[in-house]
Amino acid sequence: MKTPVRIFLVDDDELIVTMLTRVLKGDGYEVRAMTSLQDVIAEIRSWAPAVVLLDIRLPLRSGIDILKELVEQELPTQVVMLTADDTAETAVKAMKLGAVDYLTKPFNVDEVKIVLRNIVEKGRLKREVDYLRKVHSELFDKDIVGDSQPVRVLKQKIEKMADAAVSTILMTGESGTGKELFARYAHRLIHHDDRSGCLPFIRVNCAALPENLLESELFGHARGSFTDAKTDKKGLFELAQGGSILLDEIGDMRLNLQGKLLRVLEERTVRPVGGTAEVPVDVTVIATTNRNMSEAVERGEFRMDLFFRLSTFYLHVPPLRERVVDIPLLARHFLSVLTKRYNKKTIKSFSPEAEKMLIAYPWPGNIRELRNLIERLVVLESAEMVGPEHLPGWLTSAAAQSSRAAADKFALPEKGVRLEDVEKDFILQALDRTKNNKAQAAKLLNISYDTLRYQVKKLGLE
Ligand SMILES: Nc1ncnc2c1ncn2[C@@H]1O[C@H](COP(=O)(O)OP(=O)(O)OP(=O)(O)O)[C@@H](O)[C@H]1O
Ligand SMILES: [Mg+2]
Known part of the structure; x- marks a missing residue:
């Protein structure tokens, strides 16, 4: 059974108190009432009612005074004022002070019921929104995991750009x-929107729609501007007003539309398709792409002027293989988030060997690929610790290959080397292996016979 909602009555009129108590109890509320003012605040604090119905005109203290105190103490209770005079003035004052509503005496019971029902419903919605916001931010974009140098630098750059309130x-x-995660981070910092999701953040995939549709999607259209345009429609730029628009895969936008976008960025107004009026837009534009933009410009597929306009504040998000220190952090992060999400707590950790393989694997699909892998493990595996045997074969073999490649590389010692010593050492090794056969040794070193002879003499190796 649901716990009943608590209503607290403060009124010196016994008749009203008796009547309301009966009606509200009949409606399933839990009701307490006080006709004297002794310890009224303490009582409200300890009983914690959802709503207080508070008479404005009380014998010892005005209801307004009590309201002030309730608000000051930040008690999680909603206050509805009961007033006898219908001069709206006191009621307005009460609302300004923090009351949620007021009822003018004499009121009928239906009025009271409606006011209470609205407050209770609002409270329920608010709790639901708070909950969803919390889940949402936990699951998706609140935390940028990573402690690598590139991630730290990226965050710092974004913070500086936000301080300067850049617009593109x-x-x-x-x-x-x-990219999208960092874009949302930039959005939150630029708009001081730390509660996440209060200001619009609108994402458009520029590659997903044909040019003319994308144009009306972005800038809106006027009624009758084309066959299907039965009414005026606001574009996404307008809907993002006061917030940000993420132009995903900007590199795939058609040239013609690129020109129109450039105009929007320069004028900060949009003109809906088929319309005449210019609508001012105050929107942060974040464009992302996985294409090499300077190459696209060179090939004539992307307008140079737009590229310059967009790239004043430019950020590059490096691939995961260039920030390997983040791999174990991310793997553990996804493990914790996803076990919660699927309510499957079997997997607790990764074995050191498994972690090594995750680090060695080159992750062509980057963090999304890592996340998907962990999601699969969480759902399908029943071991407590993930070992190499739980990882897919293609991953372990690619990991083995790339660690072999890494091992084959010559490691530069911490303190540096004398290049001449390295040369000497390799020439000696080559001569050693070929039993002093200079022709064969030269082949191993990829140099000509004459060069080898010259080096041997120069380095005093005879
Ligand atoms: N540093 C990070 N910490 C935690 N999660 C991350 C991090 N980076 C990326 N992710 C997660 O990885 C997934 C892919 O990230 P995102 O969608 O931002 O990538 P993208 O660069 O926009 O990719 P695409 O180019 O394919 O659109 C998302 O689920 C995102 O939350
Ligand atoms: Mg993306």
């Missing part, structure tokens, strides 16, 4: 590197 940002990076 270009973000490049391979697919799945977290």
Whole structure:
């Protein structure tokens, strides 16, 4: 059974108190009443009612005074004022002070019921929104995980751009590197929207729609501007007013539309398709792409002027393989988030060998690929610790290959080397292996016979 909602009555009129108590109890509320003012605040604090019905005119203290105190103490209770005079003035004052509503005496019971029902419903919605917001931010975009140098630098740059309240940002990076996540981070900082999701953040995929549709999607259209345009329609730029618009895959936007976008960025107004009026837009534009933009410009597929306009504030999100220190952090982060999400708590950790493989694997799909892998493990595996045997074969073999490649590389010692010593050492090794056969040794070193002879003499190796 649901716990009943608590209503607290403060009124010196016994008749009203008796009547309301009966009616509200009949409606399933839990009701307490006070006709004297002794300890009224303490009583409200300890009983914690959802709503207080508070008479404005009380014998010892005015209801307004009590309201002030309730608000000051930030008690989580909603106050509805009861007033006898219908001069709206006191009621308005009460609302300004923090009351949610007021009822003018004499009121009928239906009025009271409606006011209470609205308050209770609002409270329920608010709790639901708070809850969803919390889940949403936990699951998706609140935390940028990563402690690598590139991620730290990226965050710092975004913070500086936000301080300067820049209006356009270009973000490049391979697919799945977290461009959208960083874009949302920039959005929140620029608009001081730390409660996440209060200001519009609108994402448009510029590659998904044909040019003319994308245009009316972005800028809106006037009624009758084309066959299907039965009414005026606001574009996404207008809907993002006061917030940000994320132009995803900007590199795939058609040239013609690029020109129109450039105009919007320069004038900060949009003109709906088929319309004449210019609508001012105050929107942060964050464009992202996984294409190499300078190459696209060189090939004539992207307008140079637009590229310059977009790239004043430019950010590159590096691929995961260039920030390997983040791999274990991200793997553990996704493990914790996804076990919660699927309510499957079997997997607790990764074995050191498994972690090594995750680090060695080159992650062509970047963080999205890592997340998907962990999601699969969480749902399908029943071991407590993920070992290499739980990882897909293609991953372990690619990991083995790339660690072999890494091991084959010559490691530069911490303190540096004398290049001449390295040369000497390799020539000696080559001569050693070929039993002093200079022709064969030269082949191993990829140099000519004469060069080898010259080096041997120069380095005093005879
Ligand atoms: N540093 C990070 N910390 C936590 N999660 C991350 C991080 N980077 C990316 N992710 C997650 O990885 C997934 C892919 O990120 P995102 O969608 O931002 O990538 P993208 O660069 O926009 O990819 P695409 O180019 O394919 O659109 C998302 O689920 C995102 O939340
Ligand atoms: Mg994206």
